[in-house]
Amino acid sequence: MTPRFGSLFFRQVLRPWVRHPLLPGLNVLSIAVGVAVFLAIQVANRGALASFQNAVGIVAGRAELEVRGDLPETVFPLVARVPGVKAATPLVEGIVTLPDEPGEYLRILGVDPFTGAELRAFDLEGVGGETLDLGAWLREPQGLAVAAERAGGGPLRVLANGRSQVLTPSSVFRTKDAAVESDPRIAAMDIGWAQGLLGREGRLTSIQIALDDPLAADRIAGVLRGVVPADATVAPPARRGSETEAMLAAFQLNLTALSLVSMVVGVYLIYNSLSAMVVRRRVEIGILRAGGATKAEVSALFLGEGMACGLLGSLLGIAMAGPLAHLLAAPVAQTVTSLYTVVSIRDLPVSPVQALAGILVGTGASLVAAWLPAREAASCDPASVLHPGFASEAFSLRSGRWLVFGAGFLAAAAIAAWVAYGGGGKFLGFASVGFLIAGFSLLVPSAVRLAGSVISTRSWMIRLSLQQLVRSMHRSAVTIAALAVAAAMTVSVSVMIHSFRGSVEEWLGRTLVADLFIAPAANEIVGLQTFLPPEALGWARARPEIREAATFREIQVAMGGTPVAMGVVEGNARGDWDFVSAVPRARELFHEPGYVLVSESLANRFGIRPGDALRLAAPEGEIRASVAGVIKDFTRDAGLIMMDRKNFERDWADGRLHSLALRLVDPSRGEDVAGAFRERFGGEGAFAIYTNADLRRRVMEIFDQTFAVTAVLRAIAVVVAVAGVLLSLTTLVVEREREIGILRSQGASPGQVQGLVFTEAALIGLLASILGVACGAAMAMVLTWVVNKAFFGWTIALRYPWDVLAGTPLWIVPAAVAAAWLPARRASRIPPAQALRCE
DSSP: OOOOHHHHIIIIIIIHHHOOOOOHHHHHHHHHHHHHHHHHHHHHHHHHHHHHHHHHHHHTTSEEEEEEEEETTHHHHHHHTTTEEEEEEEEEEEEEOOOSTOOEEEEEEEEEETTTTTTOOOEEEEETOBBBOHHHHHOTTTEEOOOTTTTTTOOOOEEEEEEEEEEEEEEEEEEETTTTTTTEEEEEEEHHHHHHHHTTTTOOOOEEEESGGGGHHHHHHHHHHHHHTTTTTTEEEHHHHHHHHHHHHHHHHHHHHHHHHHHHHHHHHHHHHHHHHHHHTTHHHHHHTTOOHHHHHHHHHHHHHHHHHHHHHHHHHHHHHHHHHHHHHHHHHHHHHHHHOOOOOOOOOOOHHHHHHHHHHHHHHHHHHHHHHHHHTTTOOOOHSSSTOOGGGGOOOOOOHHHHHHHHHHHHHHHHHHHHHHHHOHHHHEEEEEHHHHHHHHHHHHHHHHHHHHHOOOHHHHHHHHOOOOOOTEEEEEEEEHHHHHHHHHHHHHHHHHHHHHHHHHHHHOOOOOOOEEEOOOOOOOHOOOOOOHHHHHHHOOTTTEEEEEEEEEEEEEEEEEEEEEEEEGGGGGGGOOEEEEOOOOOHHTTTTTTEEEEEHHHHHOOTTTTTTEEEEEEEEEEEEEEEEEEEOSSSSOOEEEEHHHHHHOOOOOOSSSSEEEEEGGGGHHHHHHHHHHHOOOGGGGGEEHHOOOHHHHHHHHHHHHHHHHHHHHHHHHHHHHHHHHHHHHHHEEEEHHHHHHHHHOOHHHHHHHHHHHHHHHHHHHHHHHHHHHHHHHHHIIIIIHHHHHHHHOOOOOOHHHHHHHHHHHHHHHHHHHHHHHHHHHHHHHOOOHHTTTT
């Protein structure tokens, strides 16, 4: 930077900021909002993953290998004696809920104090920091070691394995490694007492292993696989974190893409605000050019101003990201827990890497947005801008060229979507959405000119407002495009959610046919962790008022070395299968030995087709199962395998159940049956009992919770776009001071001047609504048919909610008019003599 440029930058950029802070302030704020939304999503996503990885870190400690599965205790000494195993310790894990703290849970770790002390990531000590009394630890069945945050909080009532029990926080665990955070939702107890608490007597969930030679991990893992049950996994603990990260990748990517739409709207706003600065300083620019400043220097001034605004906005956005991330944490955690794994998002700091990413995104967006205004400023003809009659039409856009470019982007969107739909690259779906946004934005000038030539009215106010829109195309087109993009995002996501909801409701109509559904209440909070009492199925089948009882349970199995969920079902009360594709007689074959069904998302994930053979790890060795059909299932995007219970019990000696579905002789007696079940089993735990209608309602509540975060992002994008209307109209008022002065001198009242601004805002809102609905309808096709299919594997029938489409102008137009209040007020107060002083 030369001394001359530094002086120019101070006089032409920094000093005007102090004199006129509104426009640069809005510029900085728009960047800050975009950066804050982008970072908040990143922080919330990483917080969800960090929650799981932290739990893995505390469980695995310093182990280099872990054996994981439903393991008999007798396996542990065999593992410990394998050559190369330096140390080993058994673990039992389970999740219990806290009835006195609704929605909260504890992850219980059952540890053996006599083995693997060097493997553990935490130390056990007394509440006051004294050495742990090992004798008391072993004698107290309710004794619990909690994180320091929970120490001294008094007894804890928990629901464990369906039963209510009271545990006493009698000791504290503290993490050894500063990289592993203490988590108040994790507690430890003696492994024997934990097995009783969790209903896992004689069983283990994992064995953590340290090796003499970590470089020999692969060889020793091969030996261990010959010792442990065939369905157990032997792998480094870090693999669980990487598998979960891969599972969450699609969810996180879609949220990130949605957050960047707010940044796109912000770029339009930044362009408008910088363009406004060009308008305010056009005379100064002309003087600079007349005084010898080069085009490059003038352009650098505005690019530098854009970068300065971008940097300040990014820093402000980083500060705003934390509170916004806390706002988004709850819906993100709810969604991840419902679909993937139990997480709790606590501390949400913005990491240095994320802060750097925010600065790069913010300054990069600012430079992109500043490029055209900088070019516009550099192209100012001093002779023109210093002429007393200079008007904003000097910056008018040539709509024909933009129409050609817009059509080209729309064609590119169609091609990208078609290639992605055919499996040619799932990221092309996002490219198609980007091309659609660019294409419809570039159609705005032509749409404005078309409206100006088509709309015929006797109202002088509407005619004049239309003429003003056409003359100020360089401003109004960008504002309309920004508002249209926000409307398009709202419409497209609303259509996608509406279509998804319709498909889910249709699927529920096939699968939820029972009259009553019974499951442990804790499973609604922590997933399928708790089982029904063993006698529940026999009780149901013995009741005369129950026509049929169907069962469900879910386990994790390894399919070709990859863990997948498998649902085990019995009975027709679970409803009918909705086949996507199948072999002949698929329904009958499902009940035959050696056959399974797979969900559509799992089939798409692994390229499975009807008739394919799957290799599944069972306790006694690998089994082969033929795929009878691919079915629709919306319970999880990772997918699952479905197996008949009779076939399951041939290879898995585990009759536990997660839920019952009951068909009643008289469906109206559901409350009586529910009361009888609670009377019989109420002492063994808390249960969620739903009628058919109640369960459908609950499923749709969870569905709405899953999309809660998208509502927040849509609202932010709309607010940013409406702010763009305010800024654009403020800019246009500045540009039209002379024109407004002429109107006032010809007899126009302040109210009529305000009416002109309000009418122009209404026209901006109307045109943005029309273009936004058209763009949103096209984007909905891509999101529903292409992006959803590529990333989640579900087939969703596209359904347009016509009330949403028709109602879009009903909220965009009033919002645009409301945003015009300040500009209209300012316009009505312009003194005619001052505006016409150069005439």
